[in-house]
Amino acid sequence: MNIALVTGSAGLIGSESVAFFADKFDLVIGVDNNLRQYFFGQDGNTEWNRNRLQDAYTNYKHYSADIREVSQLEPIFKEYGADIKLIVHAAAQPSHDWAAREPFTDFGVNAVGTLNMLEMTRQNCPEAVFIFTSTNKVYGDNPNYLPLVELESRWEISEDHAYFKNGIDEHHSLDHTKHSIFGASKVAADIMCQEYGRYFGMKVGVFRGGCLTGPNHSGAQLHGFLAYLMKCTITNNPYTIFGYKGKQVRDNIHSYDLVNMFWHFYQNPRPGEAYNAGGGRYANCSMLEAIAICEKIAGKKLTYHYSETNRIGDHIWYVSDLTKFKSHYPDWNWTYNLEQTLVQIHDGIAARLAMAV
Template sequence: MSGGPALVGRQPVLVTGGAGFIGSNIANRLAGEGHDVHVYDALSRPGVERNLDWLKRRHGKRISFTQGDIRDETGVASAAREAEAVFHMAAQVAVTTSLVEPREDFDINVRGTLHLLDALRTRGRGTPLIFASTNKVYGDLADLEFELAGDCYQPTEPGIRSHGISEARPLDFHTPYGCSKGAADQYVLDYARSYGVPTAVLRMSCIYGERQMGTEDQGWVAHFLIRALEGKTITLYGDGYQVRDIMDVSDAVDAYMAAWRQIDQVAGQAFNLGGGSANGISLRRLMAYIGELLGREPDVRFEDWRAGDQRYFVADTRRVRETLGLSPARDWQSGVADLARWLAEERGLELGTLDRPTLRVSA
């Protein structure tokens, strides 16, 4: 993590979606550094109440909570009124849901974000906002050429193969989810340009770690582990050779905190955030590693590709690491092993071989 200790103010830091996976981890870090934290969350996702209870037990009065919807303009404005800074994590996060309910997806991701931005604009105090965007703003990358190398797709272009997708990649929104998150991403950046609101955007790849509930549509690393631990079938959409750079949530929180600390230098900028090329793995490789960890091969079946699926996405993290002074990302093997242990403990499931030293598969 870059920079010195955060300056602790008297005003609370607002975390929208603060009972969710990444939001609760950000809230935990903030409270641990001495900040008062205002969690604003609709509690609409099953299981997130456990994250909120965990935060309250851990930090007591440092955590305040409002059960509210990001679509509630009055509620959002009230929550933002006294905020020292805002981490905007509240969102509709599933491509599949956006295809079924595109209007709801728009209202949450675009209109809700605009409510928050305008509350900060009219307040006029220069309150920083750090926004959780997504790699889906770059579309399906169908114009790139790939080749199958072992158990994964790799770009044929040497620069992308070595470093991944950079921020210079043109935006190309696909699916209602890609459109809504992309539109919000652009609104956040433009409020820095047009109104001087100090904002920054982190376009995240696949984040995993503790406090992740794991569903088929979001949080797939945890979902795969939960299904494997329970002995249930895992569905892979596509052929399983698709590649993602996965990142431990502690590293993601480091980046969010660094962006806030350095908001005067990074306001109005977007950064790609992920595990980088060292942590780019195929779904098949993850399945093999889960089998090594649990001492049994997961039961896997395949279905057709889903709309907007990318055969490859690895974030080029050179710019975000250099600008924010971030340490190298944690290696995916140890991170996934720790998540498996946490999920097993949380759910009272058998650990398999997880009590033995972490096993690794070849990179």
């Protein structure tokens, strides 16, 4: 039997992974205890997504296990053993603002949980391909010291620095920078994943995501930029822009396109490699530009106010350079541009709100 195991399976990337791999594996195992609701309240509740997966995929089996506890993971790995061919580790505490509230919880989920998953894999299914969803926050605020220029609606890299014309690549330094507590815990997990690939020779791939987005995102104020922005636009809830004049730039990758990167890696794994993964120059926007697109799609104005206080360690400009991944896997490319993604997000939120009435 060929089995794929997905942690954070009711979240954005986890649920996209379940959908993507359901027809490629005999069984897809999901591990998710809805900790996102603990982090972000009702906005972060992923129960609706878990129910959707269980209804949609007959070969999906769910476990409400806590990745911080080996005692909860070990029985799953022991039961399925070497039949597990792919692991997508997408479970995380994903907010750098929230992490500062409970550093023990943040490090437990992001770093200890990842080590637990790696070691369970090594002991029970060492030939499996292990995908880790890391983050661009491993670079800390080093990107803020790049030569940036202020334009009418965004910050942009100076044209005098051609090296960064495609964005930030994997050689960007992880050192001598302010990461946020979240960023530091993800660095620990990121490096450990690389080490299991290089030291033990396991088929581990690390994907440092920009803004990950899509229609199945349970967006909240502290995490889920585009999904939460669109939700506020639809519902008339006030939105807050934190610093940088609203011109801070993010690249955005649709969850399908990211999971498709995982699939390409699975078919030809390169142990211990780390890849930047985002919308790159294909799909990026500033906060002000994103608001304009959301208003256009929703057909209504967003109520927002501006705070001069930026989030600690936040990026002013971040665009992922995917040159390395595309050189290793030239058949991969983006499928969804920014507006297509936001239309899907709008329609998904509108449908769920209609069902809740």
